[in-house]
Amino acid sequence: MAATIVFIHGRGQEGKDPEALRSEWCTALAAGLGVPRLAMPCVLPYYGNVLHRVTAHAAKESELVELPADGGEEMPFHPFLPEDVGELERLLLADLAATTGGVQPELAGISDLLSWTLARRLLTWVSKNTSVDKEIIKVFLQDVAVYLSHGRKPVLDEVRRLLPASGDLVLVSHSLGTVVARDLLVDETVRRRVVFWVTAGSPLGLPTIQRNLLAKGTRHPGVRWLTTYDVNDIVALGHPLESGWGTPLSQIEVENRDTPHAIDRYLRHRTVAGPIGNACA
Structure with missing residues (x-):
């Protein structure tokens, strides 16, 4: 068979x-x-709709992030999502930058600093050096981070079913x-x-x-x-x-x-x- x-x-x-x-x-x-x-x-x-529902639920349950009044660089990529998602997004972005190679010295160490200001600068650098639009990179970071932090069990349950x-x-x-x-x-x-x-x-x-x-x-x-x-x-x-x-x-x-x-x-x-x-x- x-x-x-x-x-x-x-x-x-x-x-x-x-x-x-x-x-x-x-x-x-x-x-x-x-x-x-x-x-x-x-x-x-x-499992596409399952992951989408998990993302929506995480946003609904998340505490509202206090955003900078001037719209500065310290703005999270996805301010409606919990901080654990944002932390994973920054770490994943640092990984992408490291595999791309040639990161500028002032952008190195982001995985330790976990600053949104540095993350936004690094996102621009990765986008420029891979010719991939920043918004495409951001949605990839979001979905992977949501799966790892909130979506794993419901997604795996659906796939097994x-x-x-x-x-x-x-x-x-x-x-x-x-x-x-x-x-x-x-x-x-x-x-x-x-x-x-x-x-x-x-x-x-x-x-x-x-x-x-x-x-x-x-x-x-x-x-x-x-x-x-x-x-x-x-x-x-x-x-x-x-x-x-x-x-x-x-x-x-x-x-x-x-x-x-x-x-x-x-x-x-x-x-x-x-x-x-x-x-x-």
Whole structure:
């Protein structure tokens, strides 16, 4: 019996049709395999609305932050969210800057100082040096920070609820979904069913994420693992991963051209799709 492919999506999927989303992933993977349609079963445990509700609830329950009257640089990125989210945002931003390299001396040490003034200057620096818009970086920081601090349990509960009840699994995860997948693999009842795990455009190379996983640090989950990245994908700046995470871990560098973080671009590469197809056989 063929393994079931489990697509674990990333951030920013709230309000979308889960079946349409699953179809998009299937179409891209089929293109990568060079076939008109996939023969193996595929599911997409959709958690986009769950994470969105968690974010809204965290904002509702948060104490109102006193904002600077002059609208100065000490303004949080997301003043409606709790301080624990803001702290993680600043630490994640420092990680992105460190992996980009060449941080100006006056911006170094942000992970210790935790100043919003420095964070805003560092955000501008990272945006300039990666050619990624500041607003895109900010929403990435927000969603990862909310998942790590408030959203993990409801998201994992929803993903587990939507997994096939039995049979082997091939996990294909993207972006924040790779963090969700790593946390999911702590569950032994899930892990022993996983025959192959793919991470595309993953932030698992960032130290703040590693420190905040269910299995803290870079503990290899003990399953066959392929990670794929584009050097221009800001979310995957911590690649390559092998030096930290160990083996078995295959690493595939790809070129996604003008959309370096797009999952459909990742899945359309034969070097990525081929191993997924082989794992399902």
